[in-house]
Amino acid sequence: MTQDLRLTIAAELERARARTAALTDAVDETDLIRQHSPLMSPLVWDLAHVGNQEELWLVRDVGGRDPVRQDIDELYDAFKHARKDRPALPLLDPGQARAYVAQVRDKALDVLDHARFDPERPLLDNGFAFGMIVQHEQQHDETMLATHQLRAGEPVLTAPAPPPSRTPVSGEVFVAGGPFTMGTSTDAWALDNERPAHVVDVPGFFIDAAPITNGQYQEFIAAGGYDDPRWWSDRGWAYRVKAGLAAPLHWLHDGTQWHSRQFGRVSPINPGEPVVHVCYFEAEAYAAWAGKRLPTEAEWEKAARFDPATGRSRRFPWGDESPEPRHANLGQRHLSPAPVGAYPDGASPLGVHQMIGDVWEWLSSDFDPYPGFAAFPYREYSEVFFGGDYKMLRGGSFGTDAAAGRSTFRNWDHPIRRQIFSGFRLARDA
Numbered sequence: 001m002t003q004d005l006r007l008t009i010a011a012e013l014e015r016a017r018a019r020t021a022a023l024t025d026a027v028d029e030t031d032l033i034r035q036h037s038p039l040m041s042p043l044v045w046d047l048a049h050v051g052n053q054e055e056l057w058l059v060r061d062v063g064g065r066d067p068v069r070q071d072i073d074e075l076y077d078a079f080k081h082a083r084k085d086r087p088a089l090p091l092l093d094p095g096q097a098r099a100y101v102a103q104v105r106d107k108a109l110d111v112l113d114h115a116r117f118d119p120e121r122p123l124l125d126n127g128f129a130f131g132m133i134v135q136h137e138q139q140h141d142e143t144m145l146a147t148h149q150l151r152a153g154e155p156v157l158t159a160p161a162p163p164p165s166r167t168p169v170s171g172e173v174f175v176a177g178g179p180f181t182m183g184t185s186t187d188a189w190a191l192d193n194e195r196p197a198h199v200v201d202v203p204g205f206f207i208d209a210a211p212i213t214n215g216q217y218q219e220f221i222a223a224g225g226y227d228d229p230r231w232w233s234d235r236g237w238a239y240r241v242k243a244g245l246a247a248p249l250h251w252l253h254d255g256t257q258w259h260s261r262q263f264g265r266v267s268p269i270n271p272g273e274p275v276v277h278v279c280y281f282e283a284e285a286y287a288a289w290a291g292k293r294l295p296t297e298a299e300w301e302k303a304a305r306f307d308p309a310t311g312r313s314r315r316f317p318w319g320d321e322s323p324e325p326r327h328a329n330l331g332q333r334h335l336s337p338a339p340v341g342a343y344p345d346g347a348s349p350l351g352v353h354q355m356i357g358d359v360w361e362w363l364s365s366d367f368d369p370y371p372g373f374a375a376f377p378y379r380e381y382s383e384v385f386f387g388g389d390y391k392m393l394r395g396g397s398f399g400t401d402a403a404a405g406r407s408t409f410r411n412w413d414h415p416i417r418r419q420i421f422s423g424f425r426l427a428r429d430a
Helices: 002-025 029-033 043-062 083-088 094-114 125-150 214-222 234-243 280-289 297-305
Strands: 172-175 178-182 198-202 205-208 251-253 258-262 265-268 360-366 391-394 410-413 427-429
Touching (some): 002 043, 002 125, 043 094, 043 125, 172 297, 178 297, 205 297, 214 280, 234 280, 280 360, 297 391
Antiparallel strands (some): 172 205, 178 198, 251 258, 258 265, 360 391, 391 410
């Protein structure tokens, strides 16, 4: 069993590093050190940062080894420097960064070879620290993918188109009121904000069977949704005016039809794909225009996980088995959301589709701890963000890896953010 876990961890570490390498090798050194948006770090910062976190947790803490580069800890501490300020730091250059992460990985694998997955040491129980680092790197890979979407220049990333729709999906699904188990106390690599499992009594509600599509969102634009303050909250309208919002980020209008720019390529909008690159305020305004609302976090998770036949919460909408390509659009296999109806095998028992992958879904809930929350292994992962100006996002996107693509995974961001791969679906009271 221990050896199987070791092999699984080694494979997951390698899979994450291969993706990091692909995202950073795709551009030249000038692009690696350039800041493509003040919202994002230079790609070379992300590259060295994932190595620094691996050194801190696996080499030094778990392994008790001597530091590789203690002198750079401050440079790659995400809380010390805002993203907009990072290009001015004396960062490792691309060659140095690649050499550093390779040296750290060699030491981390040696630590893995000798690790005892001691249940008495929470950081090592079921290989938690290694799983945390896998997820951390994959999360930064998704961030780097978002940076690629913001960069100017010729396309450098390629992937096959997502699968076509296989079944019609429309309308709403009724979710009966009653208790269900939210969060988890058993998923070995679940992070602190997903814990502990707790029972939540959710009143009955309706939720859309699919995310809102580009075609549906175009109707909102055509109806003057961006010009009518009735649909916007006070904060949302103030931001819409200040930022000049008129359509999702990366949408372009040629006078006849809408196009979108995806990783350097411009093509007509696919009306059947979930809308992506909208902020919370845009999702909230669309919901008001449509006479509905955004789901709460508890509603979203119940619709994704609850099996009325057994009364239990599944790990994923389709069951407890890990995601396969037939279940969900995850892992950067494609460079856009898949059309609604492309993954019938991934639907929940209640018939709600594409809750995992494709687009992160904005929810009405703020980012707060669950009852019984305990920070682990450090306060800065979750606790310092509780109560801030954040809205919840759930479900993952086409850029989210399966290592973090579970139904309990919690993401959060400021309600103005649009560079992330964010969309939404609607709900309403029963």
